[in-house]
Amino acid sequence: MKYYIIAGEASGDLHASNLMRSIKVLDTKAQFRCWGGDLMKAQGAELVKHYRDLAFMGFTEVLINIRTIFKNIELCKKDILENKPDVLILVDYPGFNLRIAEFAKANGIKVFYYISPQVWAWKQSRIHKIKKVVDKMFVILPFEKEFYQRFDFAVDFVGHPLLDAVANYAEKSASLDLQITKPIIALLPGSRKQEISTMLPLMLSLRKFYPGYEFVVAGAPSQTKEYYQTWINNVDTKIVFDKTYQLLQRSEAALVTSGTATLETALFGIPEVVCYKGGKISYAIAKQLIKVKYISLVNLIMDKEIVKELIQDELNEKNLKTELDKLLTSVTRTKMLSDYAELKEKLGGSGASSKTAELMINYLK
Numbered sequence: 001m002k003y004y005i006i007a008g009e010a011s012g013d014l015h016a017s018n019l020m021r022s023i024k025v026l027d028t029k030a031q032f033r034c035w036g037g038d039l040m041k042a043q044g045a046e047l048v049k050h051y052r053d054l055a056f057m058g059f060t061e062v063l064i065n066i067r068t069i070f071k072n073i074e075l076c077k078k079d080i081l082e083n084k085p086d087v088l089i090l091v092d093y094p095g096f097n098l099r100i101a102e103f104a105k106a107n108g109i110k111v112f113y114y115i116s117p118q119v120w121a122w123k124q125s126r127i128h129k130i131k132k133v134v135d136k137m138f139v140i141l142p143f144e145k146e147f148y149q150r151f152d153f154a155v156d157f158v159g160h161p162l163l164d165a166v167a168n169y170a171e172k173s174a175s176l177d178l179q180i181t182k183p184i185i186a187l188l189p190g191s192r193k194q195e196i197s198t199m200l201p202l203m204l205s206l207r208k209f210y211p212g213y214e215f216v217v218a219g220a221p222s223q224t225k226e227y228y229q230t231w232i233n234n235v236d237t238k239i240v241f242d243k244t245y246q247l248l249q250r251s252e253a254a255l256v257t258s259g260t261a262t263l264e265t266a267l268f269g270i271p272e273v274v275c276y277k278g279g280k281i282s283y284a285i286a287k288q289l290i291k292v293k294y295i296s297l298v299n300l301i302m303d304k305e306i307v308k309e310l311i312q313d314e315l316n317e318k319n320l321k322t323e324l325d326k327l328l329t330s331v332t333r334t335k336m337l338s339d340y341a342e343l344k345e346k347l348g349g350s351g352a353s354s355k356t357a358e359l360m361i362n363y364l365k
Contacts, residue, residue, distance in 0.1 A: 007037070012092050016114070038221065116148075142346055200217065203215075203255045206320060
C-alpha cells in the first residue's frame with residue numbers, strides 16, 4: 001500500500017519513523033511519501049519537505065510567516081492528489097494537518113491520525129472537525145480516550161511510543177563520547193531558534209554557581225553548531241548532536257524546555273526543571289485559551305505537579321538555581337524518581353508503534 005505521512009517537528013519525525021518500521025514488518029510492499037525529517041527518510045520514505053521548513057512557534061511567528069504556511073498547504077494538497085495514496089497518516093501538528101485532513105477526506109482518501117492534537121488543552125472546538133475528517137484516531141496519552149468519549153468519538157489508545165524509543169536506546173547502550181570527569185547537568189533548550197535564543201542563555205547563566213558540574217547542551221538536529229555558539233559566546237560549553245539520550249543517561253539533572261523532552265527526561269529517570277518563556281503577546285493569548293493546569297507532559301499525565309514548572313516571569317536565574325539545588329539533594333531526587341515509576345505504569349506499556357501499525361493495516365483491509 002501507499003502511505004502518505006505528515007510530521008511537522010522532530011518528535012513527530014521520531015514517532016513516525018518507528019511507526020513506518022512497524023508497518024514494513026506487516027506490509028512488505030509498503031511505499032512511503034512524507035513531510036518529515038531524516039529519521040523518516042532513513043526508513044525509506046521519499047521526503048517532500050523537511051520539518052525544519054515547517055516549524056513556526058507562537059501566534060506572532062505564525063502571522064509573520066502566514067504566506068509561507070499557505071504555500072506549503074497548497075503544495076501538500078497538490079502532491080497528495082498527484083500521488084494518490086491509499087491512506088494519509090497525520091502525526092500531531094494540528095494547524096497544518098487538520099487542513100490537509102479536510103482536503104484528503106473531500107477527495108476520498110482515508111485519513112488516520114496518530115498522536116492526537118492537544119485539543120484537551122485548548123481549541124476543543126477542533127473535535128467537531130476531527131470527527132468529520134478523521135477516519136481513525138490513535139492516541140498515546142491515557143486520559144485522551146476518555147476525553148474523546150465525552151464527545152462520542154471512539155479512539156484507540158495505543159500507549160506512548162517514547163517507552164519504546166527509550167527501551168530501544170537502553171538496549172543499544174551507546175556511550176557519550178565526551179572527555180568529561182565531572183557530573184553532568186543536561187541543558188535541553190528546545191529545537192526551534194526562538195526557544196533556544198530565549199532558554200539557552202538563561203540556562204547557561206547557572207554555570208557560575210556549579211563549578212563542580214559540567215553543563216552540556218543537547219543540540220537539535222534542525223540547528224547548526226554555529227547557531228548555538230551565538231548564545232554560548234565562546235564559553236567552554238560542550239554541545240552534542242543526535243545524542244540526547246546518551247546525554248540524559250549520563251546526567252545528574254536536567255533543565256528542559258517544555259515539550260516532548262520533558263517526558264523523555266522522566267523516562268530516563270533524570271530529575272528535571274521544566275522551563276518555558278514565550279513572547280509576551282503569544283503568552284498572553286495562550287493564557288486565555290489554554291484549559292489545563294500544567295504545561296509539561298509529565299505533570300499532565302500524573303495530574304499533579306511532580307516536576308517544577310517555571311513559566312514566563314517565574315523563569316529567572318534565581319528561581320532556576322533554587323529548583324536545581326533541590327534536584328541535587330537526595331530527598332527531592334528520591335521523591336521524583338518514585339513518581340517517575342508511577343508515570344511509566346500510567347503510560348500503558350511498550351509496543352505503541354507495533355500496536356498502531358497492526359490496527360492501521362487491519363482497518364485498511
